[in-house]
Amino acid sequence: MTQVDVNVFLGEYPFRDIGRWDTPVLLREMTRVGTDEAWVSHLGAIYRRDAAAGNAAVYAASAFDPRLRPIPVVHPTQPGRSAALDEAVTRGAPAVRSDPTLHGQAPAGDEMRQLLAACAERRLPLMMAVRLEDIRQRHPDDVATDLQPWAVRQLIRSHPAARLIITHADREFIEQVHFGSTPEEAARLLWDICWVWGPPEDHLELLLRTVGIERFTFGTGVPLRLLETSVAKLDLLNLDAESRARVTAGNLRAFTASPRS
Amino acid sequence: MLIDVHAHFYQPAGARADWAERNASRLRAGEQIGITRHVASILGSWGRTSPTYFPSPADVTSGNDALLALMRAHPDRISGYVCVNPNYTGHALAEITRCLAAGMIGIKLAASRRANDPLLDPIGDAARRYGVPVLHHVWQHRRREWPGQEASDAAELAELAARHPLVPFILAHIGGGGDWAHSLRAIRDVANISVDLSGSGVDGSMLERCVDAVGVPRLLWGCDLTMCTGLAKLRHLEGLLSADDLERVRWRNAAAIFPAGSLAA
Numbered sequence: 105m106t107q108v109d110v111n112v113f114l115g116e117y118p119f120r121d122i123g124r125w126d127t128p129v130l131l132r133e134m135t136r137v138g139t140d141e142a143w144v145s146h147l148g149a150i151y152r153r154d155a156a157a158g159n160a161a162v163y164a165a166s167a168f169d170p171r172l173r174p175i176p177v178v179h180p181t182q183p184g185r186s187a188a189l190d191e192a193v194t195r196g197a198p199a200v201r202s203d204p205t206l207h208g209q210a211p212a213g214d215e216m217r218q219l220l221a222a223c224a225e226r227r228l229p230l231m232m233a234v235r236l237e238d239i240r241q242r243h244p245d246d247v248a249t250d251l252q253p254w255a256v257r258q259l260i261r262s263h264p265a266a267r268l269i270i271t272h273a274d275r276e277f278i279e280q281v282h283f284g285s286t287p288e289e290a291a292r293l294l295w296d297i298c299w300v301w302g303p304p305e306d307h308l309e310l311l312l313r314t315v316g317i318e319r320f321t322f323g324t325g326v327p328l329r330l331l332e333t334s335v336a337k338l339d340l341l342n343l344d345a346e347s348r349a350r351v352t353a354g355n356l357r358a359f360t361a362s363p364r365s
Numbered sequence: 366m367l368i369d370v371h372a373h374f375y376q377p378a379g380a381r382a383d384w385a386e387r388n389a390s391r392l393r394a395g396e397q398i399g400i401t402r403h404v405a406s407i408l409g410s411w412g413r414t415s416p417t418y419f420p421s422p423a424d425v426t427s428g429n430d431a432l433l434a435l436m437r438a439h440p441d442r443i444s445g446y447v448c449v450n451p452n453y454t455g456h457a458l459a460e461i462t463r464c465l466a467a468g469m470i471g472i473k474l475a476a477s478r479r480a481n482d483p484l485l486d487p488i489g490d491a492a493r494r495y496g497v498p499v500l501h502h503v504w505q506h507r508r509r510e511w512p513g514q515e516a517s518d519a520a521e522l523a524e525l526a527a528r529h530p531l532v533p534f535i536l537a538h539i540g541g542g543g544d545w546a547h548s549l550r551a552i553r554d555v556a557n558i559s560v561d562l563s564g565s566g567v568d569g570s571m572l573e574r575c576v577d578a579v580g581v582p583r584l585l586w587g588c589d590l591t592m593c594t595g596l597a598k599l600r601h602l603e604g605l606l607s608a609d610d611l612e613r614v615r616w617r618n619a620a621a622i623f624p625a626g627s628l629a630a
Contacts, residue, residue, distance in 0.1 A: 120546075123570045136604065238566060240542030244508070301565070302593030303394035304387045330567040333597035340394055340593055 105345065106353040108141040109134070109334075110199075110231070111271045111296050111323030114165060115147035115158060117236075119243035125327040127165045127172070134171065137331050140353075141171050143231075145201050149177035150236075153207070159188070163195055175201050175231060180215035186222060193226050198360055199269060201231035206248045211255035217262045224265040229360065231269040232256070234277055234299065236328055253280035260289045267359065271296040271323050275307035282315045290315075294359045296323025297351065302337040309341055317347055321356040366616035367398070368628055369595065371500065371537060371563040371587030372405035374443075376431030378424075380413035388435070392442065394592045398599070401616070402628050406446040406473035406500070407432045418476040418502075418514035422456040425449060429464050436468055444627060446473035446500055451484045461491045470627040475502040476514035481524035489529035498533040498622045500561070501525075505543030519548035523555045533557055533622035538589045540564030540598075545571055549578035556583075559622065562614075563587035567594050572601055581610045585619050 114125065134142055144165060149158025159176040166174040174197045178188050192200050202219060204211050211232075223230045234251045251270075260268055260281075270281075273295055282290050297320055301307040312320065324334045338348060372391065375384035395403060407428035409420025420428065425448055432445045447464035449457035449472065461472060472492055478484050480501055492499050504516035519536055526534045534557055539545045541564035552558045560579055562572065563586075575584055586602075588595030602611055620628050 120568070121570060122568075123573070125569075237568075238542065241544070241566060241568065301591050304390035304592060305590070306387075306390055327569040330569060330572075330594075330597045330601050332600040333567045333594055336596035336600065337593040340397055340596065342397075 105349050106141070107139045107322060108143070108353045108356055109139045109324050109326070110143040110269060110321055110356060111298055111325050112142040112144045113147050113150075113325075113327060114144055114161060115149075117147050117328060118151050119237070119246050122327045127168055130165075130326075131169060131171070133326065133331050137335050139331075141173060143173045143175045143198060145175045145177055145231075150201070150203055151206060153179070155179060155182065155188075166195075173198050175199055177201050177203075178219060179207060180204050180209055180213075180219045185219065189222055189226055189228065192228060197228070199229040199231050201233075203233055203236075203251075205251055208248075211251055212258040212262070216259065220259055220266045220268075221263045224263045224267070227265075229267040229269050229294070231271065234270065234272040234274075236272065236325070253277050253284065256281045256293070257284050257289075260285060260292055267292045267294075269294045269296070269321070269359075272299045272325060274299050275301065275311060278311060278315060282319070290319070293319065294355065295320050297321070297337060298323045298325040298329060298334050300337070302340045308337055312341075317350055318355050318358070320351050321359070322352045366401045366628075367586065367599075368616040368619040369395070369400050369403045369563075369587050370535060370585045370619050371561045371589045372403035373590065374403075374405050374407055374432060374435055375411060376407050376428055378413065378427050378431070379407075379411040381411060391592065392439070395442070398592065398596050401442075402444055403442060404444045404446065404471065404619070404623070404628075405432060405435070406448045408448055408473075408475055416513060419452075420448070420450050420477070422450065422453050425453075425456065425460060429460055429469075433464065433467050433469070444623075445469035446471040448473040448475065449488065450477040451482075451488055452477055454484065454487055458487060458491055461488070461495070465495050465497065470623050471497045472499045474499055476516045479515055480517035480521040485525055486528065489525060489532050492532045493529060496624055498535055500535040500537055502537045503541070503548065505539065505541065505545045506547035507543065518543070519551035519558075522558060523552050526552075526555050526558050530557055533559065535559050535561050535585060535622075537561050538564035538566075538587070539575060540566030540568065540571060540594065541589060542566065546574060549574060553578050559583045559585050559618065561585045561587045562598050563589035563595060565589070565591040565594050567597055572598060572605060576605065581606065581613050582618060584614045586614050586616075
């Protein structure tokens, strides 16, 4: 059964020691938990004003091993944004990511809408994280706000061909966006499972029933979070093989291959 | 054997309508994970008739009674911490006597009073007298007051532990929020504090740092409110520790601090 992890990072985290986490370590850890493909962004690209060096690192990692798919970071106000998106297409990136709140930028402002439209025109899904670390854990200097549900609702309405992959969202966030959107809008959203609780709260089991299994995909948030957590979550769900395969890869394949793209 | 040293159950007089469903889910997931014993507490009415972290005496008794009922219903699976509010010293000591006599095996202190407050000394004395450990809710490096609780951090728990050197203390949920590295530094040299690995936090490198800081003999496995994170940590430890060390974290370390024979399968 193929397992694709859409939520993986290389590089150093600025606020905490996460150990040495480079391409060989990532590949070893992927093998250990049965991950066949990882969508990788660079923490340096996410946090620094200039994403170029971090993006170059993920392109290099992808060239080193094709199991690592590059997810370059594009800041909404960066000069040369169009060229960066064109490069993403040329180099086979399955999506790009942007986390505007980490740079004090409006999460659904004009620049983000323009970025999302530019992605849609290139048939690229845009990936955004609700948070990278629990607010309880954060360094005192890490004052960035979480992405809010209203921002995702506004973004998905802003362009008819826009597609968003949202990572690190919890049950309440997902429900507020999903049920606050039309079915057509909700169908252009995909959620990773890394921040959704399993038993005894059983949020993931509930969401698969209420929101729909087709809206969820496998992601871990590694190395900020233990790689084993999302696997454990799926194991405790007792899904049949077909349903599990949808979460671990099938939904993602369908989402990225949708007629809109 | 696999002992979850930090479990919670809900109760019919509590705030949640789905209490039975959640309890059943915990037991079901426990079967899947292989948990042989849930060492659990119920924090009063969980906010229904008094605050979760400041439970009234009546709610403390109600929660403990509900847990005793669960222990009777699942004698091979559930053990109990008697939950107390140290602001009501007489009631707390009476509950400890009553519930330990009824089969509970530890004391749960949440966040009703800071850990280094003298009001906790009678509780520590009782723990020593009865030979049971104290599981203490901890905010990992509290840098400000948090609403709804009088949270303690590891440095404050270390003060209490130093005043009661013969009592085993359990620092709750290292993954439960805050700066866990600060906690590990604060208790590194306090031999009677063990670290419970539970909590929804699954930070990369946290388990490695726990092993480095306090050593395997002071680590206890647990889940708290999220069992998928407990299972993930267990699997991560399987790749990190020797078979002997893994057994210690799974149950042997717990068996050493709870009353003899109380955790038998």
